[in-house]
Amino acid sequence: MEKLNFRFPATKMLDSKAHVGVVGSGDLEILMEPSDQGYADVTVRTGTTGFHQLWETVLERFFSKNDISAIIRINDFGATPGVVSLRLSQALEVGRDAGYIKK
Incomplete structure (x- = not known):
């Protein structure tokens, strides 16, 4: 098991929790x-x-396109880069649809 840590600058705050995907x-x-x-x-x-x-x-x-301030945990089970991008976009969309992103 490998644990990777990253930090990206952000100007928009996530207002509520979001959860997408499954570990599989x-x-x-x-x-x-x-x-x-x-x-x-x-x-x-x-x-x-x-x-x-x-x-x-x-x-x-x-994050160059979506500069949200949040604590993000990704639990991966062999996802391809395309799946990673899809899930990140999906999480952001779920948050926006629910009105979770402060503008």
């Missing part, structure tokens, strides 16, 4: 919690080791 073969779970720290604090727990740079690239791409 080829998928991942994303848990988001509000934070007023001015950055996204991301922890990735994965059984697939050696992919720090790939995770960083996928997350940088997401």
